[in-house]
Amino acid sequence: MMPLFADASAPSPTKEGEGEEELFPHNGYDYDAEDDALSGVVLLNEEGFPLELAGEDDAKNGAEGSEKTPGKGEFAADFYLCGTDWSCLLPEDCSGSVKLKRGDLVHDPMPSGKKLKQVNLLQIWGLKKNSDEDSFSASSIDYKQSLSGNFDAGDGGGILSGKKSVKAESWESMSRDVQTHSVKSNHFRERMNNGDVNRRSPACPFYKKIPGTAFTVDAFRYGCIEGCSAYFLSHFHSDHYGGLGKKWSHGPIYCTPLTARLVQMCLSVNPLYICPLELNIKQVIEGVTVTLLEANHCPGAALIHFYLPNGQCYLHTGDFRASKQMQDYPLLVNQHVNILYLDTTYCNPKYKFPPQETVLNYVVKITDNHLKKQPRTLVVVGAYSIGKECVYRAISKALKAKIYANASRRRILQAFGWSELSDSLCTNGNNTFLHVLPMASLRFERLKDYLKTYEDQFTAVLAFRPTGWTFNQKIGNHLELIKPISKGNITIYGVPYSEHSSFTELREFVQYLKPDKIIPTVNIWNEANREKMKSYFRDWLRG
Known part of the structure; x- marks a missing residue:
């Protein structure tokens, strides 16, 4: 008999729970921001949408004032270019200030603050090529020594003229530090150019490898995995496809046709690597x-x-909500x-x-009653970027309402190929009256601002946060006991609509299958768990 449980002990991941559910609180996968930078993965905006969808604008209507169309150059670009603040190197009562512009040190005549920053984190990490105008080094600072032994920044007497100044030794120390860092960055870039980046990629954990095969499941962020000739993707949530991008070239990607369309459309993966497999059709891959x-x-x-x-027979569930139908x-x-x-x-x-259908009926009932009042x-x-469609579709169908979503979400929903939804x-x-927003937007202040966009049309907001994390043991299946939270004319209901299996559903599924061995794929980094x-x-x- 094979062991019942594979001990998935491993060092704690660098970062836990980034979020496709909340947005992914259950994500137990290794994650490092540098992995994404190295692999060319597409960054997501706060709505969970790939930033590369930014080219399409919403039709000009009331929604424009409240929702930013996701685009390049928002949070991610600002963050990576924000740099490191070295203000502490300046005297406390320095009368001038320094501000950085495209990596150069220039004089700011206004005493609005004392700033000295290295502006480009990508450059610091060696992930962006230095150019003459982007480089921050001692040679880019035009300084000269005055008779008093102080330094001036260029022509205007600048930041170091006047009563207070930085001593020459301080500038020389800074120059040495910057030059030392430049050498380290150049060394890192040389390693990348030579393909020596394997030691920066985390090792693929065993529970993503299918024994006796050259297959892995949801293991894209580990780069080119030794011995892997086929990469399987269970679904299009970022904690599973993380690592995929337009630079992917490590091997074929097998997934459902719908997921395949999203991978190509949203992540710009070369279609030559995408191999869609229809549901319920047996395919022989490498025997x-x-x-x-x-x-x-x-x-x-x-x-x-x-x-x-x-x-031997292996079943990988990816993320799933077990149901009685699966037993057939x-x-x-x-x-x-x-x-x-x-x-x-x-x-x-x-x-x-509670059953999904029960929750959907409850949401429709609350909506109907609220609209009557x-x-x-x-x-x-x-x-989320995808998921929870059943909730707003149930309202739409029962109350015969159209569904509004921004251009990015509409593009994704239309890619499903479901004519009724489109x-x-x-x-x-x-x-x-029926709008879809990112889960992260369901906060009072955001909803209040969103309502202002439609103040001529609507006077109140009724919002639903459908996720299993809102489940309350005391309420259980008695959904009528759910108490919404309200603030002014904004009301938010947390409803336990989950697209993951509950504990009881997992138990029934396992007892039905009776497998020889169970390998958990989530929440495994804690020994107690x-x-x-x-x-x-x-x-x-x-x-």
């Missing part, structure tokens, strides 16, 4: 029979079923699963979600 099954997560998400020539999947009925790679986002007994209410549903979208926020999950798995399989 292994691979079948993708509906995962009941976000659009395009799939369970990945591997059947090896030696008779022919492959799961007829083939014993030896190893189950399990989405354990909510593997905790306190999470016992206050017809001029703007209804907002929080969502036909229900509208481009002008004034033409419908691993031990708890191990005990749960043992109990489930004994039952």
Whole structure:
């Protein structure tokens, strides 16, 4: 008998929980900002959309005033160019100030503050080529020594003229530090040019590798993985596709057709590397029979079923919401699963979600009742880049309302190829009461500002935050006990609509499959969590 639980002990990741759900609070994957910079991954804006979608503008309507169209040069560019503040090197009562412009030191005659900054973090890290105008080095500072032993910055007597000045030794020390750093940056760039970046890429963890094959699942941020000839993507959420971008060239990417369209459209991956596989169709890849099954997560998400020539069978769930219907999947009925790679986002007994349909009916009921009392209410549903579509579609269908979303989201929704959804979208926020916003926008101040854009049309906001993290044990399935939070004319409901399996659903799924071995893929970095999950798995399989 194979061991029940693979001990996924590993050093703690550099950063936990970046967020496609909240936006990804359950993300247990290694993450480092430098990984993205090295791999050419597309950065996401605060809405969870790839910044490369910025070319399309919304139709001119009331929404423009409240939502920025995502674009290059917003947060990411500002952050990486913001640099390091060295103001402490200047005298406290210096009468002038220094400001940086495109990497050069210039004089600011106004005493508005004392600043001395290295402006380009990419340059510091060696990730951007130095140019004459971007370089910050001792040679770019035009200074001369005065008779008094002080330095002047260029022609105007500048920052160091007057009563206070920086001594020559201070400038010389700064120059030495900058030159030393320049040598280090050049060395790093040389290593990159020579292809010596492997030691900067984190090692691919074992639970992303399929034993007995040359396959990995959701392992794109690890670069070119030794021995891997096929890369599988379970769904289009950034904690799973992280590492994919237009520079991807490490091997074929297998995923569902819907995910394939999003990978090409949003991440600009070369289509030669994208290999779409239809659901429920067996495909033989390098001698292994691979079948993708509906995962009941976000659009395009799939369970990945591997059947090896030696008779071993492995099932990788990616992210999924287990359901009774899955027990009727022919492959799961007829083939014993030896190893189950399990989405354990909510593997905790306190999470016992109500059925999705129950939550949707509740949301529609609350919306209908609210509109009857206050017809001029703007209804907002929080969502991720993809996911939660069922919530606003349920309202749209029941109340016969169009759905407004900004241009970036509309482009993604239309890529699903669902005619009913595409036909229900509208481009002008004034033409419908039903709007979709990023989950992060469901805060009172943001919603208040958003409402101002439509103040001629609406007088109040009713918002829904549909996520499993809002689940309350005391309420359970009694959704009528949910108490919204209100502030003025803004009301927000947290509803336990989850696209991940609850604890009870995980238990039922495992007890149905009875796998020989379970490998959890989420929340594994804490030893206490691993031990708890191990005990749960043992109990489930004994039952």
